[in-house]
Amino acid sequence: MTLDAPLAVEATGLVKRYGETTAVAGIDLTVPAGVVYGVLGPNGAGKTTTIRMLATLIAPDSGTARVLGHDVVAEADAVREQVSLTGQLASVDEELTGRENLVLLGRLLGLRRAAARERADELLDAFGIASSAGKLVKHYSGGMRRRLDIAASIVVTPRLMFLDEPTTGLDPRSRNHVWEIARALVAEGTTILLCTQYLEEADQLADGIAVIDRGRVIAEGTPAQLKASVGTGALHVRLLDPQRRPEAATVLERAVGPVTLDPDPAGLSAQCPDAARAATGVAELSRTGMGIAHFSLDQPSLDEVFLALTGHAAEAAATLEEQTS
């Protein structure tokens, strides 16, 4: 990031309270243009509230934010002209057809009637919804609805797109579709601010990540830095012969890292700093002539990231907050 590159988001000390609850407790966020920036955190961490402030839907109680150079409060319309929001709910009109939804947004963005229809058809084709274009959205599957939602957000290509948990509740195939679309957007120059609970999703898409917890940013960096700070994932090995597990444990302890024995009598896991080390471990095991039934390398989960960064588990965040407030 160079100094003269325009910032997509520049937020300082954002705070939002709802009665007694502080949803966002002073968030600073700097997002360079042209990247996918991930905001990672458990439910209730303040991700959606932050996005709603940046998208001009709610005003912060204190703090300031500039989006693409415009103040989100004083120049809200200038911000709205350049951003679009794909919320946690698929915010499309269920009582209209897919095509009508897109034509509606095209018209609201200023396209003439014919241009709006043409654009709708182009998007329906590209997003694989063409065959259901004339059906009411309430009959769509979750994946189709989500794609329509994203299509609705790019009827006019935004410079910054907020994606709030775009794959929550989707099957792996639909999730891959969404990721492909996100990559295509970035390739064409749109900046994406991605809120997610999944480290894997942030890892797949994001160039930079901010981890937030209880309304604050608690860590920032690239996915690699973040994972390195957590330590690691784990190498899981399942042996053909459970008898040889103690021997395998010794080998992996030396070649990879600290070993724990799985409940499965033939299985064991080693904490593993990177994939190369895992490969060495597997090679060492083979050299001893040990039969390996199966092995896999796990990414550290959001839980592990949270545990490492905060000392408490991700799911417990909300309850802990309730207890302390």
Add this chain to the structure above:
Amino acid sequence: MSAATTAVDDTDTAAVRRAIASTARPPRPGPLSAALTFGWRGMLKVKHVPEQLLDVTVTPVMFLLMFTYLFGGAIAGSTSAYLDYTLPGLLVMSVLFTTVYSGVSLNTDLTKGVVDRFRSLPIWRPAPLLGSLLGDSVRYVIAGTVIIGVGVALGYRPDAGVAGAVASLALVVVFSFGLSWFFCVLGLLLRSPNAVMNAGFMGIFPLTFLSNVFVDPATLPGPLQAFVDVNPISVLATACRSLMDGTPDGVAITVSLAVAAGLAAVFLPITTRLYRSR
């Protein structure tokens, strides 16, 4: 079924990239154009979800048939005399019931996240609200026309003819514009579309019965009669009767319009404020 559709369709990455690359931002639409677009959305909903309209038109038609043929003779001496008395009132009831749906559909938009999308667009802020009013007015006209049509089929003949019917309908629709803002406020405050519907009908149902829509209040006990006399629904029904009869009651018409204006003056600003901040 949906699984099969997904299997046939697929995202085409190259096409997605072309689609993303291919737009220049058009100039912002004007306020009127944005509001009309929302009006178009309202019409599409009338087309796609006719059940909503059916709900609110069937009830008044049912009342029309029941009251006319069960009680009509007893109340007014003959069913045709009762039909003359009650039809303008049922017109009021029918259209006012429809206004509850302004709040219901606003709440649906809110709970489905559609409002968030509209609010993140660079459009004239009141456009979604005014636009849905346009769509609603179509519903009002349909609901009113149905009840008048059924009345005519049963032998109702207003003295002022078509002009009287049109004038009555117009007055009720204007009144409904005012009242609908009250239900919009409910729609923005309550948790679910069903809650809005229940609260709405809990209010409008008794208010309609405690009016002169069905019976002449002359026989009612004093305090009840006093209430019925000041009930705006009575005033509106009286105004409609006078228009149907070709003897316009200036006071009733003026009071009806003033109440509508008052409702709008109070609840329109509350609606826009809530809409902006939710």
